[in-house]
Amino acid sequence: MPVVTVEMWEGRTREQKAALAKAITDAVVDIAKTTPDQVHVVFYDVARSDWAIGGKLADDLG
Amino acid sequence: MPVVTVEMWEGRTREQKAALAKAITDAVVDIAKTTPDQVHVVFYDVARSDWAIGGKLADDLG
Amino acid sequence: MPVVTVEMWEGRTREQKAALAKAITDAVVDIAKTTPDQVHVVFYDVARSDWAIGGKLADDLG
C-alpha cells in the first residue's frame, strides 16, 4: 500500500529508474514492514524548464 | 471544489476517460453533496516503465 | 494499479467516504478494465482555511 512518488528532472535512464525502484522498495519493505507487492513507486520526469529554484527555471541556472 | 486525481497506466482512450470523469463526478455530487461545476477530475497517464510494483518496473512484469 | 486521490473539504463522514470509494472503484473497474484489488482510493481532507478560491480562503467565502 505505500505509494512512493519520485519527481525529478528528466534524463535518468530506464536502468537508473529500475535500480531506484528496487532500492526504494527494499527500504520500504525492510523498514516500514510491508510486503513488496504492496509497494508502488511512480516516477514523474519533469523538464528543467518546468522546475524553478530560487525563482528561476532550472534550465536558466548556470 | 473537490479535486480528484486519477493516476493510471497510459493506454486508456478518450472515451474511457470521458466516461470515467462522468461517473466519478456523478458519484462525488451524489455522495459528497456538491454541485457538478465544482468537481475537477484530472488524469495523469503514467508509462509502465515509470511505475514499479514489488520493486520491478511494470513493463518487466509478466 | 490506478491510484485515485480525492482532495475535498473536511466534513464528509466515514459513510460518505466508504460509499465514494465503492462508487469510484466500481467505475474504474468497469470503464478502465482492471480488477478491484488493483484500485486504491486515497482521501485528503482539507480544512476550508487551507483552500483558497479566487484568492480568498474558503472559510471567508460567504
Next chain:
Amino acid sequence: MPVVTVEMWEGRTREQKAALAKAITDAVVDIAKTTPDQVHVVFYDVARSDWAIGGKLADDLG
C-alpha cells in the same frame, strides 16, 4: 523547502512560466519568510482532454 506545484492547462509559454515562478517565489519569500533558494516551483501541464469540469473533459466545454 516550500514546494509549490502548479497544475494548469497546457499552452502557457516559457516566458509565462518564468514570470509565474518568479512571482510565486517572491510571494513565498516575502510572506512565508524563507530564502529564495529554498523555494521550488514545479509546473505540470495538463491537456484539456485530461481535465474534466462538471463531468466533461475540458476540450468538450464550449
Next chain:
Amino acid sequence: MPVVTVEMWEGRTREQKAALAKAITDAVVDIAKTTPDQVHVVFYDVARSDWAIGGKLADDLG
C-alpha cells in the same frame, strides 16, 4: 482551473496563508490569463518530522 498546491512546514499563520493565496492568485490571473474564480490554492502543512533534507528529518537539522 489552475490548481496550485503549496507544501511547506507547519507554523504559518492564517494571515500568512491568506496573503499567500491572494498573491499567488493575482500572479496566476495576471500572467497565465485566467479569471480569479478559476484559481484554487491548496495548502498542506507538513511537520518538520515528516520532511527530510539530505537524508535527515528537518527537526534534526541544526
Next chain:
Amino acid sequence: MPVVTVEMWEGRTREQKAALAKAITDAVVDIAKTTPDQVHVVFYDVARSDWAIGGKLADDLG
C-alpha cells in the same frame, strides 16, 4: 532537486521515518547522481479510514 513523496498508513515511528529518509536519500544520490542536500523526502501519513483498496476502506479489511 528530486522530491520523493511517501504516502503510507499512519503508525510508523519517527525512527522508521528517519531510517527510510536516509535509505531513500542514499539510493537517490547513488543511482540518480545528485547531492544529498538536493534530495527532499516528504511523508504523508494516511489513516486507514482514508485509504480504500478494492472499494473498501482499509480499516474494514480483515
